[in-house]
Amino acid sequence: MKALILGVDGYIGWPLALRLLNRGHEVAGADSFFTRRRVREVESDSAIPIGTMGRRLAALKENGLHMEFLRGDVSNAAFVYRLIEETKPDVVVHLAEQRSAPYSMLGLKQASDTMYRNVISTLNLSYALKDLSPGTHILKLGTMGEYGTPNIEIPEGFFDIEYKGRKDSLPFPKFAGSWYHWTKVHDSNNLMFANRLWKLPVTDVMQGVVYGTRTRDITDTSLFTRFDIDEVWGTALNRFCAQAVAGLPITPYGKGGQTRGFLSLEDSITCLTLAAENPPEEGEYRVFNQFDQHYSVNQLATYVKEEYERTHEGKAEIVHVENPRVEKEEHFYQPVSEKLRHLGYHPSGDLRVDLRSIMNDLEKFREKILSLKKVITPRTFWKSSSGLSEKPSGR
Ligand SMILES: NC(=O)c1ccc[n+]([C@@H]2O[C@H](COP(=O)([O-])OP(=O)(O)OC[C@H]3O[C@@H](n4cnc5c(N)ncnc54)[C@H](O)[C@@H]3O)[C@@H](O)[C@H]2O)c1
Numbered sequence: 001m002k003a004l005i006l007g008v009d010g011y012i013g014w015p016l017a018l019r020l021l022n023r024g025h026e027v028a029g030a031d032s033f034f035t036r037r038r039v040r041e042v043e044s045d046s047a048i049p050i051g052t053m054g055r056r057l058a059a060l061k062e063n064g065l066h067m068e069f070l071r072g073d074v075s076n077a078a079f080v081y082r083l084i085e086e087t088k089p090d091v092v093v094h095l096a097e098q099r100s101a102p103y104s105m106l107g108l109k110q111a112s113d114t115m116y117r118n119v120i121s122t123l124n125l126s127y128a129l130k131d132l133s134p135g136t137h138i139l140k141l142g143t144m145g146e147y148g149t150p151n152i153e154i155p156e157g158f159f160d161i162e163y164k165g166r167k168d169s170l171p172f173p174k175f176a177g178s179w180y181h182w183t184k185v186h187d188s189n190n191l192m193f194a195n196r197l198w199k200l201p202v203t204d205v206m207q208g209v210v211y212g213t214r215t216r217d218i219t220d221t222s223l224f225t226r227f228d229i230d231e232v233w234g235t236a237l238n239r240f241c242a243q244a245v246a247g248l249p250i251t252p253y254g255k256g257g258q259t260r261g262f263l264s265l266e267d268s269i270t271c272l273t274l275a276a277e278n279p280p281e282e283g284e285y286r287v288f289n290q291f292d293q294h295y296s297v298n299q300l301a302t303y304v305k306e307e308y309e310r311t312h313e314g315k316a317e318i319v320h321v322e323n324p325r326v327e328k329e330e331h332f333y334q335p336v337s338e339k340l341r342h343l344g345y346h347p348s349g350d351l352r353v354d355l356r357s358i359m360n361d362l363e364k365f366r367e368k369i370l371s372l373k374k375v376i377t378p379r380t381f382w383k384s385s386s387g388l389s390e391k392p393s394g395r
Contacts (some may be wrong), residue, residue, distance in 0.1 A: 002026040003276060004087045006074050006125070007095030008067070009053060010035055012141070012210065012268055014225045016093060018217035019269045020276070021065045028087040031096065032073040034117075035226070035233070038103065044230035044375045047242055047365055048213060051222065059222035074121040080128045084136075091137040091276045094125055097187075101145070101178035102232045102324070102378075107386035111179040118183035119190065126194035137279040138202045139272065140191060142184040144261045144291060144335060146206060148175030149328055154335035157204070157287025177327050178382070192285055199283035203275050207268065208261030208291030211237040212354060213361040215266045225265070227362075230375040231324075237262060237300050239376065241355060244308040244316040245362040246369040253378065254323030256298035257330035261291030261337070266348045274343045289337040292347040307355045324378040 003020050007013040008029025020027050031053070039045060051059065053069055060067055068087070072079035074096045084092075097118040098104065104114040122140065129136050147154045150173070159172045171192065174185040191202050213227055228234040229242040240250045263271070271290045280286050295303075305316040323329065362369065 001090045001277065002088065003028070004083065004089035004092045005029045005095065006092065006121075007031055007097070008069070009033060009056075010095055011226050011228070012265070012272075013093075013095045014056070015215045015217060015265060015269050016095075016272055017067055018065075018223060019215065019273050021060070021067060022217050023273065028068040028070065028089070030070045030072055030074065030083055032071065034073070034096075034098065038098075038100075039228060039230070039233050042230060042232045042375060044228070044233060044372055045368075046226035047229045047362065047369050047372060048224050048227040049365070049368070050224055050226050055222070062222070063219075074124060075117045077124045077127070080121075080124040081132065084128045084132045088133065089136055091139055091279065092125060092129070093272060093276065094122065094138060094140045096121060097141070097183070098180065100233050101180040102380040104178050104180035104183075105380055105382050105385045108388065111385070114180050114183055118180075119186050122187040122190055126191065126198075126200060129200055130194070130198045134198060134200060135282075136201075137276070138191065138200060139275055140187065140202065140204050142188055142204050142206050143181060144206045144208045144289065145178075145181040146174045146176055146185045146188060147172065147335070148177060149259070149331045149333055150175065151332050154289070156289045156336055156339055157206075177325065195283070195285035201280040201283065202285045203280055204285065204287045205272070205275065206287060206289045208263050208294075209235050209237065210263060210265055210268045211235070211358070212265035213358050215269050229369065230372055231378045232375075232380060234376070236297055237304070238358070240301055240304040241358045242362055242369045243376070244304050245359050246366055246373070247314065248373060248376070249317045249319035250301045250304055251319055251321045251377075252297045252301045253321060253325065255329040256301060256320060257296050258327060259294050259296045259331065259333040261289070261294045261335055262300075263290065263292040264348060264354050267292055267345070270348065271340050271345055274340060274345055278343050286339070288339050289335055290340060291335070291337055293351070294333055294335065303352060304355055307352055308359060311356055311359070321378060324381045326382045
């Protein structure tokens with residue numbers, strides 16, 4: 001299989017490239033280094049140091065692997081057409097989007113930037129494939145956050161409904177909680193329509209929150225992937241582990257009853273590999289809900305505290321902070337995730353074992369985590385997202 005990974009320099013893209021290469025697939029990757037630049041803009045950095053792309057490609061070579069890399073922005077249509085023409089992939093894994101909910105909520109400028117980049121990149125890809133390679137599988141990363149937190153079970157994409165005596169199978173309603181999450185909803189709608197128009201084969205992945213520092217392919221430090229912990233680019237569980245290791249309070253937002261689907265980086269890569277190696281039927285649009293278990297933020301904070309205290313002398317402290325988001329803090333949550341299991345996905349491990357392994361890796365970067373302390377506390381408040389002024393209030 002020939003895979004093209006858009007966003008290959010990212011948290012998920014890099015380990016996915018390693019996995020596909022190690023499984024003998026041909027891989028080409030593209031990236032604009034957008035995340036590196038935007039993370040620097042909020043005076044943050046990956047808590048685990050990562051090399052430049054040049055160093056990464058050299059590390060691949062030392063491990064007997066080769067990946068073709070093309071630098072460019074996938075919101076530029078000409079670049080996407082060139083990519084498809086030059087690489088002629090069987091599957092395009094599209095990860096190259098602005099992926100921070102808080103970034104999209106900083107203000108109008110960042111909301112517009114997120115809308116444009118994300119929606120247009122997926123549109124570019126759909127047109128380029130329709131024109132140049134209509135049989136290529138689009139494997140697109142959306143998010144479980146597209147669904148929101150409805151008071152009923154969440155199916156995988158579609159549900160059967162009876163209304164005023166008539167029945168249909170319709171897309172499940174979406175109720176996203178940030179401009180970023182809405183771009184993913186718009187992408188899903190556009191992909192569904194592109195599929196209906198041109199029969200492009202699509203897997204639309206509703207992915208839960210990913211945690212972890214490693215996959216089985218990350219065998220030495222030169223192969224590490226990025227690991228963000230700041231309030232704009234970091235995610236809850238990764239941040240909690242870093243806070244515990246650095247002796248900082250673990251900070252759930254608000255009451256901490258917010259419940260979401262989570263999966264390890266190892267499992268995310270396994271699922272994406274399964275989806276790539278088992279493409280949809282000709283002309284099929286399918287939706288996978290991709291997560292292992294769902295947990296409340298409080299449960300996760302408690303597990304991190306317990307695992308830290310089990311393996312260290314000191315105590316870890318949980319301190320609830322004001323919730324910067326507009327979201328329900330206590331709610332019903334029951335999503336379904338069956339299709340990937342039918343393809344052979346078995347979650348790889350035990351959350352508590354994973355937490356110990358993450359904290360073990362992070363120990364080596366304790367000083368670096370402490371240097372990021374000032375950018376961990378939430379400063380991006382959904383309600384004060386600014387309009388025409390350059391700076392969001394509170395900064
Ligand atoms: N990490 C998670 O927990 C998670 C959960 C659900 C969904 N997702 C989705 O998975 C995808 C990958 O997430 P990630 O955590 O690896 O993010 P990431 O930011 O680490 O990786 C994305 C990569 O894409 C690149 N990129 C962004 N916009 C680009 C553009 N217009 N042109 C070229 N390159 C561009 C970035 O530079 C980065 O290297 C994203 O679409 C994200 O929304 C991630």
